Amino acid sequence: MIWELVFAPFVEFGFMRRALLGCVAVSFGATPVGVFLMLRRMSLTGDAMAHAILPGAAIGYLISGLSLSAMTIGGLIAGMVVALTSGFVARVTAITEDASLAAFYLISLAVGVLIVSTRGSNVDLLHVLFGSVLALDDAALILLCSFATLSILTLAVLLRPLVLECVDPQFLRSVSRLSAITHFIFLALVVINLIAGFHALGTLMAVGIMILPATAARFWAAGIVGLISVAALIATLSSVIGLLLSFHFSLPSGPAIILVAGIGYIFSLIFGPVGGAIVQALPRQKT
Amino acid sequence: MHSVQSLLTSITATVALTLSVPNTSWADDPIPVVATFSVLGDMVKRIGGEHISLTTLVGADGDTHVYQPTPQAARVVAEADVLFINGLGFEGWLERLVEAAPFAGSLVVATTGIEPIAFGDHDDHEEGHEEATDHHGEHGAFDPHAWHSFTNAIIYANNIAAGLAQVDPTNAGFYYQNHQIFVNEIRALKAEADVIMAALPIDKRTVVTPHDGFGYFADLYNLRFEAPQGLSTESEASAADVAKLILLIRKQEISAVFIESITDNRLMEQIANETGAVIGGKLYSDALSSEDQPASTYLDMMRHNTKTLSQALGD
Numbered sequence: 001m002i003w004e005l006v007f008a009p010f011v012e013f014g015f016m017r018r019a020l021l022g023c024v025a026v027s028f029g030a031t032p033v034g035v036f037l038m039l040r041r042m043s044l045t046g047d048a049m050a051h052a053i054l055p056g057a058a059i060g061y062l063i064s065g066l067s068l069s070a071m072t073i074g075g076l077i078a079g080m081v082v083a084l085t086s087g088f089v090a091r092v093t094a095i096t097e098d099a100s101l102a103a104f105y106l107i108s109l110a111v112g113v114l115i116v117s118t119r120g121s122n123v124d125l126l127h128v129l130f131g132s133v134l135a136l137d138d139a140a141l142i143l144l145c146s147f148a149t150l151s152i153l154t155l156a157v158l159l160r161p162l163v164l165e166c167v168d169p170q171f172l173r174s175v176s177r178l179s180a181i182t183h184f185i186f187l188a189l190v191v192i193n194l195i196a197g198f199h200a201l202g203t204l205m206a207v208g209i210m211i212l213p214a215t216a217a218r219f220w221a222a223g224i225v226g227l228i229s230v231a232a233l234i235a236t237l238s239s240v241i242g243l244l245l246s247f248h249f250s251l252p253s254g255p256a257i258i259l260v261a262g263i264g265y266i267f268s269l270i271f272g273p274v275g276g277a278i279v280q281a282l283p284r285q286k287t
Numbered sequence: 288m289h290s291v292q293s294l295l296t297s298i299t300a301t302v303a304l305t306l307s308v309p310n311t312s313w314a315d316d317p318i319p320v321v322a323t324f325s326v327l328g329d330m331v332k333r334i335g336g337e338h339i340s341l342t343t344l345v346g347a348d349g350d351t352h353v354y355q356p357t358p359q360a361a362r363v364v365a366e367a368d369v370l371f372i373n374g375l376g377f378e379g380w381l382e383r384l385v386e387a388a389p390f391a392g393s394l395v396v397a398t399t400g401i402e403p404i405a406f407g408d409h410d411d412h413e414e415g416h417e418e419a420t421d422h423h424g425e426h427g428a429f430d431p432h433a434w435h436s437f438t439n440a441i442i443y444a445n446n447i448a449a450g451l452a453q454v455d456p457t458n459a460g461f462y463y464q465n466h467q468i469f470v471n472e473i474r475a476l477k478a479e480a481d482v483i484m485a486a487l488p489i490d491k492r493t494v495v496t497p498h499d500g501f502g503y504f505a506d507l508y509n510l511r512f513e514a515p516q517g518l519s520t521e522s523e524a525s526a527a528d529v530a531k532l533i534l535l536i537r538k539q540e541i542s543a544v545f546i547e548s549i550t551d552n553r554l555m556e557q558i559a560n561e562t563g564a565v566i567g568g569k570l571y572s573d574a575l576s577s578e579d580q581p582a583s584t585y586l587d588m589m590r591h592n593t594k595t596l597s598q599a600l601g602d
Contacts, residue, residue: 013530014561134529135554243526250527 009247016243019133022144022200023239023257026209029148030193031231032155034214035224036186039166043215045101046207049187050194052082052105055112057198062115068139072195079191082108087184133200133243133253140199147196151189158182163224201254208258209235216265219272234264318455321367323378324351325575326434327397327443329585331371333469334447338458342367347577348548351377356384364388368454371447374398377431395450397443401436403429404502432572435592436503437477440585441470476586480593484508491542491600495532497555498547500572504592513541515554524554536562543567543599548576567599 010016037043056078060070086104090097136144155162161182164172173179190210197206217231242257270277317340322328328343335341342363345351364370365388372378374396385394405428433439448466452459492509498516505512513532515524535541536558544564546552548571559566570592571582582588 009526009530013533015529015533015557016526018557019526132523132554134524134526135557137553137557137560246526247530248527250525252523252525254523256525 005248006244009244015134015136016247018136018141019243019253020239022133022136022141023209023243024236025141025144025148026193026197026200026206027213027235027239028232029144029151030197030206030210031213031217031235032228033151033186033189033193034210034212035217035227035231036155036162036166037190037211038214038218039224039227042098043211045098046190046194046210048101048105049079049083049190050198050207052108053079053191053194053198055108055115057195058112059115068143068199072143072199075195075198076191078108078112079194080188083187083191084184087180087187091180133257136200144196144200147192151193154185154189158185159224162186201257205254205258208261209238212258212261212265213238216261216268216272219268219274219276222274234268235261238264318368318451319363319366320369320371320451321364322371323373323381324354324573325349326573326585326588327371327373329575330397330440330443330469331447331451333585334444334462334465335451336461336465338455338461339451345574347575347583349574351573352379354378354380356380356387360384361388364390368392369395369450371395371397371450373431373433375403375429375431375433393450393454395446397446398431398433398439399442399446401433401439401442403433404506405429430499430502432500433503434585435501435572435589436507437473437480437589438507439503440473440589444470444473472586476589480508480589483593483597484510487597487600493535493541494567494596494600495536495541495544495555495558496547496570496572497545497552498572500547501570501592510596515558529554529558532558533562536564543596545570545595545599547572548574548580548582565599568595570595 010020034043034046037046053075056074056076057071058074059078060067060072060074063074064070082101082104086097086101089095089100089104093100161172161176161178165179165182165186169179172182193210194206197209200206201209213231213234214227216234217227220230221227238261239257242260243253245251245260246253246256268276273279317338319342320331320335320339321342321344322331323343324345325343325347328341331339332341344356344360344363345354361384364384367390369392370385370390372381372394375398384390434443444466448462451462455462487508493511493513495513495515497514499512499514501510501512504510513535515528515532532541536544541564544555544559545567546555546569548569555566558564571588575584575588576582582591
């Protein structure tokens with residue numbers, strides 16, 4: 001029974017194993033980044049960056065067709081340009097980072113839509129640009145796994161300054177020059193993880209796997225290690241359950257995975273031991 | 288000869304103008320017409336010839352399902368004397384466009400008078416319920432891809448010729464002459480295709496395409512088409528659909544896998560990879576190809592599809 005429901009689909013079908021591997025890679029790569037985004041109160045930055053990447057990927061597609069590398073490189077360039085310029089503007093002018101990011105991603109998005117429209121192709125670019133988790137080929141899987149590895153290794157190196165930047169950015173800026181570098185490398189990580197997520201989950205679902213597990217983890221753990229582990233666990237579970245739901249109930253896979261993560265978030269929000277709704281409602285016990 | 292004819296037509300036009308028949312245009316001025324997508328556009332061009340100036344909204348290799356009209360499209364529609372559409376809900380965006388344009392000419396629905404296939408008639412999609420209901424909302428109750436039947440194509444041609452003749456009666460003779468030539472060519476191709484398709488083995492008649500665009504062709508030649516994406520290219524495949532196709536291929540109930548010009552073919556390639564099935568070639572369903580590809584006219588498209596299918600199924 002359990003075998004039939006849970007394991008058989010993966011044993012029997014190669015595309016299910018590929019989908020699972022792709023999702024797990026994205027789960028491990030993107031969720032730690034999501035945790036830091038949340039801790040730095042930048043959760044919506046993920047969404048903004050997702051829009052900033054689209055035009056670059058679209059240009060890549062228009063130049064060389066459905067090529068994984070062209071679209072990835074295009075997306076990387078667009079994402080990095082937006083991240084770097086908005087970060088730079090925020091550091092040298094009076095404007096705050098979220099405002100300058102909003103400005104730059106909107107410019108980037110407008111440029112992208114303009115290019116796509118004047119090119120006159122009527123194939124729905126958003127649909128073509130990013131694959132479905134069910135159609136991951138070898139090249140896409142290698143890309144997803146390398147991006148996840150790169151992301152985890154970079155985070156391991158940057159862990160200390162990143163945590164400091166979350167807790168007390170003023171202090172970090174005063175004692176070390178690493179502050180700016182850390183910030184930009186972190187934004188770069190956001191970009192590469194979003195691109196990986198795009199290839200796996202298609203368009204805007206990618207932001208979901210980055211942010212939802214991280215915010216859900218917030219209700220289960222307080223320390224950074226705990227947060228990251230719980231978030232990665234929730235993301236992986238959501239991937240497995242979402243894929244199985246897609247398999248057994250004939251649902252589109254990307255939205256199924258994100259919805260499971262969303263249900264995980266709502267469950268955590270109610271029952272989570274760290275600041276969840278029920279815990280908050282209970283009378284405080286005196287210690 | 289030509290100058291005599293044009294002299295004659297201009298005289299007739301002048302007479303017609305003095306009699307103030309509505310909607311008449313100068314015989315030398317081609318009348319502005321709009322067709323919604325490339326397949327229909329090719330047919331209109333065949334019949335209208337040099338007496339029309341044709342704009343096709345969704346060009347070669349474009350996907351009509353997801354087309355978004357531009358202000359330019361609204362302008363050509365507003366200026367057009369005739370607007371040719373497929374109907375049966377194929378152009379979901381059309382109603383808004385015609386209202387916004389605003390369009391005051393005559394609207395010709397090319398599928399008028401055909402016998403539409405209802406969804407699910409030609410193909411049992413028990414496992415695609417979510418998708419099927421999704422399409423109902425968008426497409427209406429019938430499969431709009433009617434041009435894949437030769438018989439329907441002749442009805443398309445009739446409607447187009449009648450529509451042009453009504454707006455531009457001075458050139459009606461010209462339109463009907465072209466119409467006759469075109470219909471004869473369709474009939475000849477149908478006869479050719481009938482022979483080829485009849486020769487295919489009975490047990491090798493199920494194939495996979497990315498989206499369900501070939502219902503009428505399937506009906507005509509007793510084929511079965513399976514598609515993970517369903518009737519619109521807009522929907523997303525589910526793991527269940529993909530698994531079902533793979534099982535069918537493994538049980539050798541499916542004989543060939545095809546890709547399409549307007550869809551994302553990575554899913555098909557993955558399915559072929561996993562099962563060892565060979566990709567039988569590229570089919571053209573909802574749009575003609577550009578000039579340098581093998582399906583740049585309606586007749587070429589039908590010829591190409593027939594040939595590709597029969598080659599993949601014949602061995």
